Amino acid sequence: MNKELTREERTDALGGMGCKRKRVEDARFTQGKGNYVDDIKLPGMLHGDFVRSPYAHAKVVSINTDAAMALDGVVAVLTAADLAPLGLHWMPTLAGDKQMVLADGKVLFQGQEVAYVVAKDRYIAADAVELVEVEYEELPVLTDPFAAMESDVVLREDLMGEGGALPDGAHGPRKHHNHIFTWEVGEKEATQQVLDEADVVAEEMVYYHRTHPCPLETCGCVASMDKVNGKLTLHGTFQAPHAIRTVVSLISGIEEHNIRVISPDIGGGFGNKVGAYPGYVCSVVASIVTGVPVKWVEDRMENLMTTAFARDYHMHGKISATKEGKITGLWCHTTADHGGFDACADPTKFPAGFMNICTGSYDIPTAYLAVDGVYTNKAPGGVSYRCSFRVTEAAYFIERMVEILAIELNMDAAELRRINFIKKDQFPYQSALGWEYDSGDYHTAWDKALKAVDYDGLRAEQAQRVEDFKAGKTRKLMGIGLTHFTEIVGAGPVKNCDILGLGMFDSCEIRIHPTGSAIARLGTISQGQGHATTFAQILATEIGLPADSITIEEGDTDTAPYGLGTYGSRSTPVAGAATAMAGRKIRAKAQMIAAYLLEVHDDDVEFDVDRFVVKGAPEKFKTMKEIAFAAYNQAIPGIEPGLEAVSYYDPPNMTYPFGAYVCVMDIDVDTGVTDIRRFYALDDCGTRINPMIIEGQVHGGLTEALAVALGQEIAYDDMGNVKTGTLMDFFLPTAWEVPNYETDHTVTPSPHHPIGAKGVGESPHVGGVPCFSNAVNDAFRAFGLRHTHMPHDHWRIWKTANELGLHG
């Protein structure tokens, strides 16, 4: 036998938590052997394609499918009339509304699904789409939610009661026929009183524009109905496969045990792949009708125009403070543009997601938030694009309001934040809008960040730049963007978090094999986060078997335990906790087996890295590998054979990752061109499982933040036409436009999470967007700017400079 390893060597050999383990996923991806939805090819498979509305609001007068059906190779053309007898021409949305699967008499947004063509290959399907004749009668178009709330035009006749009555919606009373809900949190009167009596009040309308998650892989599925066995298999780009299975069962009537949903490799999600889309329903119906598999994969234009927009929040804010800068109150009224159907992906009780995290990192005693959801002639969606539910909106709002307050107070924005941070000893902290922040040490993070970038030096340099600009020596201004964000992730406690009535717990099931390797299955699904790598690390540390001997499997509802999927940075906080807890069950049984083998009492052995040792006699031990074998070959009195465990974890609270970011940006006042000179990101995600992967997540989230802040938008003209339907106009930066980032961290573990981890995938996006935006705004502060809206593309920056008179 080899020489005895030291404890440290044994720990390293596990590849457990905290190490920069290389990803096990990479072998197949780097060799082109990933298995994405569009790679799936089943015998006899047909292809589906949509006829879509060119109009944003129109009556569908008639649909003629004769010419399309006559085309050789076309198998079927489905319209709402075909789906109606099955009750599938409409489907429920995640937000308690319903959505047309195929146009039922009218269309409400450009690109809406009107008919579904099924053909032998995608070329024939595309040809047939051109041959479907649809007669439309255009209706007045509403693209502005404020105008929609004043308009006589009724977008959703299906929601009107008898004689023009206005029945309640899924979230209570509606104020107008284009109104969806009002959601209120906090104390309205008390907040108004605080504002009335405050030394200083800053007020601003902060608009967070509509954008889109735009993962590189679009949405798609392959539906395969096996009529002999009555089983439906649905492969798809699903961030929540189990939830999709339940939804498909509920709307199709197929019993849930006869449905198998499989999420194969997913080419990025970022929230786009949480929802259920008409393409899935039509493909399932088409497979049932034809008896063969049907594939549907949207193209990029369809993706940008129809599935899953994000943001589109008009946030009217007021923030009050004493003249010394102590914040006393926060008021926010948001008008939320939800498009033609309310398909926002939020927990049921939170129609505006966790927007009530908008008090941010600050100790604000009194606050009030109201959100009004409104229908318009835009695509439905409202997903959480790389953030927890509406948390980017909240973080952007508070981080802009704090900057504007600093201007009002004539204070340094870093100092204003410092004097208002929730203090370390205030945690767990009860926020005015109802959350209990688990842990934090904001002052330490903030000071570390400011020191790392030499904040005072930067401000001095900026002041000199302003002087130089005024003296005509330069045409470039310098912006210093600051952000201290607090996220709320890990949804969530079943007592208040559910989607369509499904509690937002998550799960892990572990089987240890006799030879000491293992498979663990989870209810989540990786879309690039590296779950197969990191969850094995958690387990390696928990059960003392090498990470390399542990297979992680997700995404197949026939084998994985029920879970709510991956979005909102919930995988590590919820499924990661389930993994640790299941691992501990394994360890508890292993302890009994070890004690039996060592012929001592259970309490006389203790876990030590990869083994159980007899207390006080470490030379007497049984390794986990030995214990695993014993579990399968020894008859141990009172203990069942085998070594398996399952855990369903209902988190007691959310987790609250936070971070301190600084961006230094140069802005060419004449062209509006921006240059990010430096970006420093300090993240505190609690316990760090794999620093390499964390860093990668931060780089990626910041880059998506850069895109959103500096140009990425879904823009409409007044007729409701999408102006940004391809990657020519929808801004995804290349390597050339993206800087190198400096990453840093502090570690404040979550007290309620089994391993103290908080989740990190979305923090950099949540914190990054306001940081980039604050840098742009800050560059013009010396010239009197209070606030300018995103996206800060060249012409909008130019316009800001122009309005400030900086072009002479």
Add this chain to the structure above:
Amino acid sequence: MIPAAFEYHRPKDLEGVLSVLVEHGDDARVLAGGHSLIPMMKLRMADVEHLIDLQDVAGMSGIAVDGGSVRIGAMTTQNDIITSDALAGAAPIMHEAALQIADPQVRYMGTVGGNVANGDPGNDMPGLMQCLDATFTLVGPDGERTVAAREFYEAAYMTDRDDAEVLTAVSFAAQAGGYAYEKQKRKIGDYATAAAAVLLTKEGGVCTSASIAMTNLSDTPIWSEAAGAALAGTSVDDAAISAAVGAMLGDIDPTEDNRGPIEFKRHAASVVLGRAIARAWSRA
């Protein structure tokens, strides 16, 4: 995004190309690198029944520098331009501009001929050709003719080329003096918000000649004779640059798009042009 079906032709010589063009008139289109035409066909915004692939046609690519003159075959790619030492000496502005077109992959496929013949106001080469006072060689059923780049463009996607003609080469005199190709865009792969091509010569501190053209600021490229004239005979000081910019602003007619409103584009044009002139002058 799936294109409609078409008949594919891949002739080996120009005769073969012309016979298809003559037979099918405007139902036929020639295909060079395809990176403008194919996306339009995939979006079903271009209806092409007969597609004539030029890749096998002999004699249509290559860069020939002969003393003071340069001839570039239409099928020469942007990447060929970037990697040509001969061209780097004879017309470094071509190198500077080609690097600012699209992205690496597109530059391997995108050709000079396609870029100048398509008539897309967003393309960079047309303005550059006007700046260089290039001539285009067109071959049709009635033989070969040449047309000045400055006379070629009529409106967006409308040029002097007859439906039955093929643009086979561009020719221009080797450049002398200072040069600059300045382009503002939103990201790699984007068309210009504003782009300027400037060539000028200098003797004893005085500008002796200047040629200036701009891209994507009208429905055709804009070569402004007045802008060039405003620099000639001056020391290219601020006043002269302002005069040149002013002259150019009188000739452009931008439209609003996602890159911004007209007012911004006019401003960006003036800044981009001013910088291009200054850079060209510094190199003269």
Add this chain to the structure above:
Amino acid sequence: MSGKKHITMTVNGEAQEFLAEPRELLIHTLRERLNITGPHIGCETSHCGACTVTLDGKSVKSCTVFVAQADGADITTIEGLGNPDSLHVLQEAFKEHHGLQCGFCTPGMITRASKLLEENPSPTEEEVRFGMAGNICRCTGYQNIVKSILAAATEMNAAKEAAE
């Protein structure tokens, strides 16, 4: 109106011969006809580079090439760069430096990078960023992709030197 055309091509060293509609896009030929699914479809308008292959020595976006244009061509995809027993240096480097996350852009990214390093064996960071600007990644923010390519360049140069 359009008949099928007889096509021959060499893909990853293997001769292929088939009949296809001229309009068939090369990316579909590879993925659906030849079951070479490494190259992916991302944007379909030649902006994202997920479909990048090497065609007759050029980095090309195969979503914007008709199969008829590629008749007679020699094509290399990610599948032809390395194999499980002998990975390409770039394939190793992307794993080593965490140059990928969801993996969807990776085949196009590595295929393009292989051509870049062939043409410029010792690029600067700026040259890598410029030379890779035809490939979009939504996950990594590029920092580790650039790092991977630079590391691969160093390693390939060292191997070359050792061999000389």
